Amino acid sequence: MKERLFSVLYMFVLALVFTSVVGAVNWVSRERIRLNQEIALQRIVLSVLDLLPPEAISKKEMQAIFRRRIRSLPFGDRTVYVAVAPEGDRVEGYAFPVSGPGFWGPIYGMVAVDAQVQKILGIAFYRHSETPGLGGRITEAWFREQFRGKPLHVPSPGRRFFYLKPAGTATGPDEVDAITGATETSRRLEAFLDQELKRIIPLLRQQRPTGNV
């Protein structure tokens, strides 16, 4: 009995000590981790809006561009990033986050559209758990670049904004090549991208927020 009590107490004290240490480390680094995530997000916003210079730039320069060119404002159920011209007098485009279920887990992406909300400027998928080399290829440039400059027509009922066609067969303005070997990822991406675009594009067209330029 005594031995059992000791075991329980021992485990309790040990767990207390170790979780306190882990908690302390977490508390000390939490501000830094938050900052890192913010920086990663800012880089994605700038890259879909095509505002990053082609050469590699430091964190500081990147943040300076972000502060100068981007106004973030709450819009509906998410944050919209408004890109303003260098002179600060007009809107150049919008970027907004999209997300939905992939094959293995949620996929998070960012879509940028032009100021008139008539065409796609860029798209990126930055967090996912799809199979590396197959579904994971949604992060690759060839896949993302297909969306660049695509016209945005609100589809008639029952139709979708974009269709992912078997690789090499995409021809229409609303078609892009899917990923060979990743049928499920492509199918789900097509579905959630459409759902998200249907939710936000009409709203964005109607209001065209300016972020007080």
Added chain:
Amino acid sequence: MAADSAKSIFRKGVWGENPVFRQILGICSALAVTNLMANTFIMGVSLIFVTAMSNATVSALRRVTPARIRMMVQVLIIASYVMIVDIVLKAILPEISEALGPYVGLIITNCIIMGRCEGYARNNPVWPSFLDGIASGTGYALVLLIIAFFRELLGFGTVFGHPVMPSWWVPWTIMVMAPAGFFMLGLFIWVAYQFEKPEEKKVSR
């Protein structure tokens, strides 16, 4: 057993009882993170840290820990160190932390650490246990780095991200994917056995 010299601990951990190609432990992460040398290096350093610190802690507590709850205690200790590594990586090296994804967290389940805690640290003083952790971790990291060297070289044409292959080189995409991890590990074990001395072969088979 108590008087293992540092030299013999390292000889065993890195070669004689190398966790990856002798004991075939920790294969899951060996396959998953070895397509880029930078990621592999960080993974190796993390594992060395976790194994050494867990070994030292388990050893320091070996006289007071009740035998029947020792596994629980070991898991708690290992998990704490892994979480610390995970948090620190997120704070200092966010890109690599993102690339390693869930595999840092999965160090908890890496059999090498549990194996060393249970097989060595539980019966040995703190300092040799600490060294044993570093040795086993180094053995793991070295094998992974060698595999990653070939996978990155053939799959991307780079070494630690620096392009080294001539411009006409066509990267072997298969090398970046998981199956190549199996091929390389198998080849590595084969080559490693060829270097073995004949008398060692008799003992180990």
